[in-house]
Amino acid sequence: MKNFDFCTDIPTLGEAKIISPLKKHTKPGEPEKRFISDDARVIVDVQINRLQSDLKKNSSFDQAGPREKIYFDPSKLKCAIVTCGGLCPGLNDIIRSIVLELYHIYNVKTIYGIKHGLQGFIPDFQHDVMNLNPDSVSGIQNTGGSILGSSRGTQDIGMIVDCLERMTIGILFMVGGDGTLMASKRIVEEIEKRNLKISVIGIPKTIDNDIYLVSRSFGFDTAVDVATLAIKGAHNEAIAYPNGIGLVKLMGRHSGFLAATAALAQQDANFVLIPEVDISLDGKNGFLQALENRILHRKHAVVIVAEGAGQKLFDKQQKKFDPSGNIVLQDIGLFLKEKISQWFKAKNIPISLKYIDPSYIIRSLPANANDSVFCGFLGRDAVHAGMAGKTKLLISFWNNHYVHVPMDAASGKRKNLDPQGKLWQSILEATGQDTFFTD
């Protein structure tokens, strides 16, 4: 396969010369090709969103997996793992699979866990470093959260790399979302400036499922599963009382994948509001009138709202940012609760409104079975990439393959739900919500 127009080239720290311990799994006479090489590159078949303009048809990504030769000497290598940003189901599975792969398959015995995200690199915070080994990660996949903790907030990149140098780290595994990706890129730049041989491997994490060039991120499947319970609850509450309304708020800062997918999985929702589709509340085509029509007609309704939906409905206020620089959204869930109550009160229509916000419950739970399997692959492929001396890449799942996506290609952009696409069109069919509520 030739003529790759899209920049998929992954930087390496140098020539990989050491025979991989995985070599022993090769059957005698089996061709070297077993270790994925250029001719096994994956053609990118752009299926989701409208990425075609960005990616040429014959673009490709390197397939993730073990390489024949590795760059690092396992007996001398020290690795570190850090988890940053919001929690997500599967973080502990990722940590565990990285540790077990390094320890058992590559014989790397020094693995550090950096506590509380990027803060863990900065001496002032005095967070202890964890020693990770099969004992310390035993059973962690059964608990939610991250055994390493997390944090938000900018840290000095120079000080982070100082810490990596002091600890003589060879591979840094960074698990996080788009912010972590930006931080990873800046860390790599500083590493390059200092001419150090440290590999940085990213594992994309977000229940919003909005990382560019990543068709599925871990934890999303679990989030959809648990969100369906909230929707079931909302529906049961709604049908139990006359004119019952169940209002469920789900995470999704800029992308409505979770709200839309959960709504399709548990088809009880009559209205799904997402950031990608503007809504108007009032007026004859507004959301509130549509909700009233539904209540008068069917006596109950379920509404799902993604946290980033309807932000234009709020009076213009000075924007607030969290410590990492992410915009702090206005609370659309509580806002809608209030507006719905006011609307029906003004119309003298009694309703029973139940508001359910399972956001933090969802993201802090352990991974479901599907996500656990997925995390295992991502963690192991992250180790293979790092051991081969590759750097500045993400382990992505794309077009049904585990691939290496260059950090440069994935950062600074976001994946959004396409309102013309199959997912949203299916929502419109399933809900009968055939209007975008614009006047």
Ligand SMILES: Nc1ncnc2c1ncn2[C@@H]1O[C@H](COP(=O)(O)OP(=O)(O)OP(=O)(O)O)[C@@H](O)[C@H]1O
């Ligand atoms: N441009 C940047 N340069 C350096 N560090 C950054 C940059 N953007 C974000 N970071 C840092 O990366 C870490 C994680 O970022 P952030 O809190 O935004 O979470 P995230 O990785 O985007 O995950 P989530 O999807 O949960 O928000 C934070 O410590 C943040 O300060």
Ligand SMILES: O=P(O)(O)OC[C@H]1O[C@](O)(CO)[C@@H](O)[C@@H]1O
């Ligand atoms: O409350 P926190 O930690 O700032 O996180 C909230 C954000 O984190 C996310 O779950 C992404 O990790 C978003 O969906 C949400 O907006």
